[in-house]
Amino acid sequence: MNPASGNAQAAAFDFPVWFKQTFDIKFEKLLSSLGDTVYMLGWGLIIGAVIGFILALLLVFCRKGGLWQNRVVYAVVNVYVNIVRSMPFIITLVFVFPLTRLIVGKTYGSTAMLVPLVIFISPYLARLMENSLLEVSPGIIEAAQAMGATTWQIITRFMLPEALSSIVLALTTGTVGLLGATAMAGYAGGGGVGDLALTYGYQRYNLPLLILTIVILVLFVQLLQLLGNKISARLRAHR
Amino acid sequence: MIQIEHVSKTFAGGSGDVHALRDVSIRVEKGEIYGIVGFSGAGKSTLLRLVNGLERPDEGSVTVNGQKLAALNKAQLRLLRRKIGMVFQQFNLLEGKTVFANVAIPLKLAGVSREETERRVAEVLRFVELEDKRTAYVSQLSGGQKQRVGIARALATNPEILLCDEATSALDPQTTESILRLLQRVNREMGVTILLITHQMQVIQMICSKVAVMEQGRVVEEGAVLDVFGRPKAEVTRRFVRTVINDRIPEKFVTVVRSETRYQQVELLKFIGDAVQEPLIAQLCRTPGLEVNILGANIQEMQGSVMSVFILQLIGEEALVAAAEERIDAAGALRERLVMDE
Numbered sequence: 250m251n252p253a254s255g256n257a258q259a260a261a262f263d264f265p266v267w268f269k270q271t272f273d274i275k276f277e278k279l280l281s282s283l284g285d286t287v288y289m290l291g292w293g294l295i296i297g298a299v300i301g302f303i304l305a306l307l308l309v310f311c312r313k314g315g316l317w318q319n320r321v322v323y324a325v326v327n328v329y330v331n332i333v334r335s336m337p338f339i340i341t342l343v344f345v346f347p348l349t350r351l352i353v354g355k356t357y358g359s360t361a362m363l364v365p366l367v368i369f370i371s372p373y374l375a376r377l378m379e380n381s382l383l384e385v386s387p388g389i390i391e392a393a394q395a396m397g398a399t400t401w402q403i404i405t406r407f408m409l410p411e412a413l414s415s416i417v418l419a420l421t422t423g424t425v426g427l428l429g430a431t432a433m434a435g436y437a438g439g440g441g442v443g444d445l446a447l448t449y450g451y452q453r454y455n456l457p458l459l460i461l462t463i464v465i466l467v468l469f470v471q472l473l474q475l476l477g478n479k480i481s482a483r484l485r486a487h488r
Numbered sequence: 489m490i491q492i493e494h495v496s497k498t499f500a501g502g503s504g505d506v507h508a509l510r511d512v513s514i515r516v517e518k519g520e521i522y523g524i525v526g527f528s529g530a531g532k533s534t535l536l537r538l539v540n541g542l543e544r545p546d547e548g549s550v551t552v553n554g555q556k557l558a559a560l561n562k563a564q565l566r567l568l569r570r571k572i573g574m575v576f577q578q579f580n581l582l583e584g585k586t587v588f589a590n591v592a593i594p595l596k597l598a599g600v601s602r603e604e605t606e607r608r609v610a611e612v613l614r615f616v617e618l619e620d621k622r623t624a625y626v627s628q629l630s631g632g633q634k635q636r637v638g639i640a641r642a643l644a645t646n647p648e649i650l651l652c653d654e655a656t657s658a659l660d661p662q663t664t665e666s667i668l669r670l671l672q673r674v675n676r677e678m679g680v681t682i683l684l685i686t687h688q689m690q691v692i693q694m695i696c697s698k699v700a701v702m703e704q705g706r707v708v709e710e711g712a713v714l715d716v717f718g719r720p721k722a723e724v725t726r727r728f729v730r731t732v733i734n735d736r737i738p739e740k741f742v743t744v745v746r747s748e749t750r751y752q753q754v755e756l757l758k759f760i761g762d763a764v765q766e767p768l769i770a771q772l773c774r775t776p777g778l779e780v781n782i783l784g785a786n787i788q789e790m791q792g793s794v795m796s797v798f799i800l801q802l803i804g805e806e807a808l809v810a811a812a813e814e815r816i817d818a819a820g821a822l823r824e825r826l827v828m829d830e
């Protein structure tokens with residue numbers, strides 16, 4: 250009826266405004282939440298993988314018949330891994346508050362959340378990587394020893410290359426698990442997409458925002474899995 | 489070159505201890521191809537692994553190149569291992585890597601320069617006749633080719649000793665033969681001392697100069713291959729020798745032998761060397777009153793020599809048969825009476 254007003258509306262389409270109207274938060278808020286999630290996920294994964302790999306090596310080498318066969322070390326690591334893995338993340342989170350305060354100086358914010366995230370994910374990654382490393386045939390390790398390889402060389406030149414494709418899949422699985430934990434960590438003060446879904450979406454009965462965050466998380470997981478499978482397949486290409 | 493003296497090794501197993509080695513002593517001289525044969529579980533691999541310190545003896549001593557292994561620290565042991573190549577039944581290669589990468593590994597571990605590595609890898613690949621597979625992935629190779637890569641890898645660091653743990657057991661007979669020929673060239677052209685273990689007597693026959701026979705953790709017989717094949721003493725040795733030298737009388741002849749009512753002896757004769765045996769057998773045949781039947785005959789090549797095996801049935805008066813036996817012994821044949829059990 251009033252063509253002029255229609256034109257004006259189309260010309261003035263303003264994404265941030267539309268976003269705020271639809272989801273009841275600023276677009277920047279979504280971006281910074283995504284940033285927080287990626288931050289926690291990335292660093293959690295890197296630090297968790299390093300610690301997890303060390304634990305996995307201890308599990309593989311100290312077990313019966315292993316290179317460093319040592320019942321005490323094996324038992325300690327094994328029990329530690331089992332205990333941490335049997336604790337729900339939210340319990341771990343609260344439980345390590347003192348440690349978090351000691352290391353980071355505060356118990357809120359995404360950096361502080363890295364402490365419980367790493368403690369939570371590293372035993373999980375350790376178990377997965379342990380399995381990957383155990384897939385390496387003992388014959389390969391025997392051949393390495395027979396060549397006069399040092400333990401470090403056995404790890405870096407034989408076990409890692411042999412297990413890498415399987416380790417990538419393990420890390421992918423671990424990352425998906427970590428993503429779930431970051432949501433809870435976010436809720437407890439770390440920010441991120443999970444936090445967005447819970448505090449803004451769920452508690453304020455903001456259904457569109459809730460759906461948006463779910464879509465984002467699903468896409469995220471799909472993307473991670475796709476990437477993990479691709480890299481792993483590429484590494485396995487010649488066997 | 490390798491001395492193993494009074495070595496014992498026991499593993500604690502779930503169902504009691506396993507005595508893998510019991511007071512074993514062997515001595516391998518420089519330039520030999522020394523074979524150890526035995527059935528599964530006899531302790532062969534354990535014995536072989538003593539030589540490069542992958543296994544440590546509970547008792548006894550292992551000396552390689554004048555060095556007592558027990559006296560070496562970890563770093564010294566690693567240096568020694570570079571002078572001892574090892575080849576495996578399951579190849580134990582990095583399947584996802586190229587032939588070049590696999591053969592280059594021991595050189596990289598030893599800190600050899602890139603150019604030198606390139607040169608040496610090319611050299612050993614030429615030796616094992618795989619130059620054209622340099623960039624192929626191991627997973628794309630046949631079993632025989634994989635074992636050639638395994639041998640090339642073991643030779644890369646110019647070892648003085650090569651240990652082979654059932655190197656041909658995963659291969660078909662034809663490929664086995666080509667790998668054995670290759671090992672023989674390694675021994676002759678590179679002067680590498682080879683200690684190999686196998687459960688196939690053909691392997692011993694084809695390339696070894698010395699053999700030790702193992703049973704239940706013990707060396708039950710040892711000696712030059714021709715001697716052991718000629719006069720096997722232990723029951724296991726006889727069983728192994730039988731796998732290449734048929735000393736059984738064909739089933740059809742057994743009834744013939746059993747139904748013979750006259751005095752008779754069945755004799756297993758082995759002649760070593762290229763002397764012609766026909767005159768002896770022809771002479772025997774011409775003995776009046778003596779009947780000679782050939783129940784079996786075969787010829788084996790080993791150690792660059794020939795072993796001819798005959799199974800003869802001698803029928804006649806006891807004295808005549810005894811005289812024939814003397815003549816056989818005088819001709820230098822290894823003779824034994826075969827007992828026909830009813």
Ligand SMILES: Nc1ncnc2c1ncn2[C@@H]1O[C@H](COP(=O)(O)OP(=O)(O)OP(=O)(O)O)[C@@H](O)[C@H]1O
Nearest residue numbers: 499500506508526527528529530531532533534535
């Ligand atoms: N690490 C180990 N722990 C426990 N038992 C072992 C170990 N290694 C070997 N054995 C046992 O010692 C015995 C000899 O083993 P070894 O591998 O030397 O035999 P082998 O002659 O090489 O047999 P095969 O032909 O099957 O390879 C076997 O009974 C085996 O089970």
Ligand SMILES: [Mg+2]
Nearest residue numbers: 532533534653
């Ligand atoms: Mg064995």
